[in-house]
Amino acid sequence: MMKLRFALTWTLAVAVAMPGAFAASSGEPLKVGVIVDMSGVYSGIGGTGGVAAVKMAVRDFGGKVLGRPIEVLSADYQNKVDITATRARQWYDRDNVSMVIESTDSASALALQKLGMEKRKVTIFAGSATTDLTGKQCSPYGVHYVYDTYALANGTARAVVSEGGKRWFFITADYAFGHSLQSQATQVVTSMGGQVVGSIDHPLATSDFASFLMQAQSSKAQVIGLANAGRDTQNAIRQAAEFGMMTGKQIVAPLLIFDGDLKGIGLKTAQGVQFTTAFYWDYNDRTRAFAKAFNAETGKMPTMVQAGMYSAVTHYLQAVQAAGTVDSDAVIAKMKAMPINDFFARDGRILANGLMVHDMYLAEAKKPSESKGEWDLLKIRSVIPKETAFQTLQHYRTLSERTLQARARYAVQEAALHIMSDSTRHMSVETTSDVETADNDASLSRERDHVVARRAGVARR
Numbered sequence: 001m002m003k004l005r006f007a008l009t010w011t012l013a014v015a016v017a018m019p020g021a022f023a024a025s026s027g028e029p030l031k032v033g034v035i036v037d038m039s040g041v042y043s044g045i046g047g048t049g050g051v052a053a054v055k056m057a058v059r060d061f062g063g064k065v066l067g068r069p070i071e072v073l074s075a076d077y078q079n080k081v082d083i084t085a086t087r088a089r090q091w092y093d094r095d096n097v098s099m100v101i102e103s104t105d106s107a108s109a110l111a112l113q114k115l116g117m118e119k120r121k122v123t124i125f126a127g128s129a130t131t132d133l134t135g136k137q138c139s140p141y142g143v144h145y146v147y148d149t150y151a152l153a154n155g156t157a158r159a160v161v162s163e164g165g166k167r168w169f170f171i172t173a174d175y176a177f178g179h180s181l182q183s184q185a186t187q188v189v190t191s192m193g194g195q196v197v198g199s200i201d202h203p204l205a206t207s208d209f210a211s212f213l214m215q216a217q218s219s220k221a222q223v224i225g226l227a228n229a230g231r232d233t234q235n236a237i238r239q240a241a242e243f244g245m246m247t248g249k250q251i252v253a254p255l256l257i258f259d260g261d262l263k264g265i266g267l268k269t270a271q272g273v274q275f276t277t278a279f280y281w282d283y284n285d286r287t288r289a290f291a292k293a294f295n296a297e298t299g300k301m302p303t304m305v306q307a308g309m310y311s312a313v314t315h316y317l318q319a320v321q322a323a324g325t326v327d328s329d330a331v332i333a334k335m336k337a338m339p340i341n342d343f344f345a346r347d348g349r350i351l352a353n354g355l356m357v358h359d360m361y362l363a364e365a366k367k368p369s370e371s372k373g374e375w376d377l378l379k380i381r382s383v384i385p386k387e388t389a390f391q392t393l394q395h396y397r398t399l400s401e402r403t404l405q406a407r408a409r410y411a412v413q414e415a416a417l418h419i420m421s422d423s424t425r426h427m428s429v430e431t432t433s434d435v436e437t438a439d440n441d442a443s444l445s446r447e448r449d450h451v452v453a454r455r456a457g458v459a460r461r
Contacts (some may be wrong), residue, residue: 029071033100038076041231044260046103053306057313072086074356106130127305134355141352146308153185155276166194169221173228174201178385181227226254259261270365279304286343301375360389
């Protein structure tokens with residue numbers, strides 16, 4: 001009897017000391033958070049359709065994992081970084097959310113990446129495009145799933161330049177995504193012997209593109225690259241057509257465009273536009289099967305982001321099942337070890353830096369006469385293999401090594417400057433900011449010279 005009492009007492013003590021260990025077995029829900037734009041310029045990219053895709057993935061998985069029901073929480077972040085960070089923090093701290101998936105806006109994604117690393121939570125990015133997510137701001141818990149600015153710009157710019165479009169002018173959304181997209185496209189254009197003759201930034205949610213288009217037209221560029229997305233891209237293309245720019249000597253090349261954008265613009269206007277995509281609903285039998293189910297839920301065909309959200313959540317749940325735990329370190333290790341083979345990706349792989357590499361597609365908007373239905377909008381011109389669609393892991397390693405070397409050089413130079421300043425018994429003036437990427441080597445040199453000049457001025461005074 002004493003042994004039985006001791007055993008019961010010990011069991012109760014452990015249950016009190018380790019409530020989390022017993023919560024999972026008692027059926028506490030595993031919670032997944034979905035942050036999307038439900039009302040703004042990107043609502044058609046992820047939006048309520050993205051939430052529906054995640055719920056479909058959970059339902060198709062069986063609604064449970066490790067004996068725990070799966071609960072989906074969702075929020076509209078209204079394209080605001082502070083709302084993204086606040087809601088995600090509430091989910092982590094108050095609601096014990098295990099994973100968050102986000103569908104658009106690079107600035108919000110970077111804030112979410114930082115928070116996910118702080119909280120040690122798996123964070124998946126399905127619509128944000130900045131390469132910083134797997135570059136200078138990568139996280140051991142972050143997964144960049146559908147595309148990035150390199151993959152988008154690489155496919156489209158390479159195709160357009162190879163067909164003779166070598167002089168480019170960019171109309172760019174004035175935030176992290178737009179600038180990253182322009183930068184990546186510029187690298188491709190110049191590497192192939194082309195040149196950028198100008199660019200102009202526009203605010204998010206711009207309705208009137210007339211002045212931007214007039215500048216692009218007067219630049220004599222052969223190609224007008226649109227480094228934006230959503231309704232901004234739609235508005236720019238519609239107005240370009242009104243100015244006769246879609247059928248003239250200049251080519252309008254959107255670097256990110258979706259099926260819904262083409263439908264909204266209309267094939268009469270968009271016909272012939274080339275772009276890069278990660279998914280098309282009518283590509284094969286598996287994509288059509290998913291699209292049919294998605295259409296039954298939403299009344300629309302899935303965008304590549306919505307398809308990617310379904311695939312990513314399914315892969316996460318499979319990793320949880322395989323790991324036998326929701327511990328983020330164990331789950332992310334399984335996600336990176338397991339290939340992705342579904343309607344979205346063929347032998348997709350998550351690299352060490354969190355980038356999911358898979359085949360991309362060069363597509364072209366159909367002519368109205370070629371379309372056989374409401375959603376029959378584009379044709380796939382070619383497959384871009386994952387090995388060339390995305391930047392290699394070696395690229396990021398080289399970038400990191402060069403950045404560290406640049407920082408080391410900068411530290412030596414700063415030490416010398418401090419010694420020089422101390423010897424003249426003058427206070428040091430503020431130093432320049434840290435070098436963030438290898439591309440800043442030239443900027444580093446200019447900043448160093450600027451510091452020297454300013455300190456020399458202080459000494460003279």
